[in-house]
Amino acid sequence: MPTPTKGPRLGGGPAHERLMLANLAASLFEHKRITTTVTKAKRLKPYAERLVTFAKRGDLASRRRVLGLISNKGVVHELFTDIAQAVENRDGGYTRITKIGNRKGDNAPMAVIELVLEPVSAKQAVVAEATAAAKRDADKAAPAAEEAPEAEVAETEAAEAPAEAPAEDAATEEAATEEAPAAEEAPAAEEKDAK
Numbered sequence: 001m002p003t004p005t006k007g008p009r010l011g012g013g014p015a016h017e018r019l020m021l022a023n024l025a026a027s028l029f030e031h032k033r034i035t036t037t038v039t040k041a042k043r044l045k046p047y048a049e050r051l052v053t054f055a056k057r058g059d060l061a062s063r064r065r066v067l068g069l070i071s072n073k074g075v076v077h078e079l080f081t082d083i084a085q086a087v088e089n090r091d092g093g094y095t096r097i098t099k100i101g102n103r104k105g106d107n108a109p110m111a112v113i114e115l116v117l118e119p120v121s122a123k124q125a126v127v128a129e130a131t132a133a134a135k136r137d138a139d140k141a142a143p144a145a146e147e148a149p150e151a152e153v154a155e156t157e158a159a160e161a162p163a164e165a166p167a168e169d170a171a172t173e174e175a176a177t178e179e180a181p182a183a184e185e186a187p188a189a190e191e192k193d194a195k
Helices: 014-031 039-056 062-068 073-086 123-192
Strands: 033-037 093-101 108-114
Touching: 014 033, 014 039, 014 073, 033 039, 033 093, 039 062, 039 073, 039 108, 062 073, 073 093
Parallel strands: none
Antiparallel strands: 033 108, 093 108
């Protein structure tokens, strides 16, 4: 028997696993929260979120795909009407897993998996809006920042130029004083040659 690509197998075979996930998802959509083992909850989470995504689409093809997996029409109707409407503003993360300790009989780690039906909080919306505004401001400041270094370089060069000018003037004066005695000696040498 081939092993699954991700995670341990839940049932004896692949068909049994599919049926277990479908039944867990139907129970989750019917009761809004169920208690199960951590392993089953982790395997159910992507399965249930995929079905909620289909329900958010709301078209006939999506309804038929979900009906192919969950045979209870009442649960599918509730998924497409109530649950899809409750999570329409949420971009994902439709379920939440909370670990609750171990089961008394066999010490299996247990968890509660529940649908997140609360509306997206205003604080999260404000934080998301503030983040987007900060990013826009940073994008606007980037071209201005590129122009600013050019202006700073020009200012820096202008500030360095007067500082270099006295040094150049000093060097020019030293060269001139060295040339001046040589120039004075040259006419004197010419006069001696002329005599």
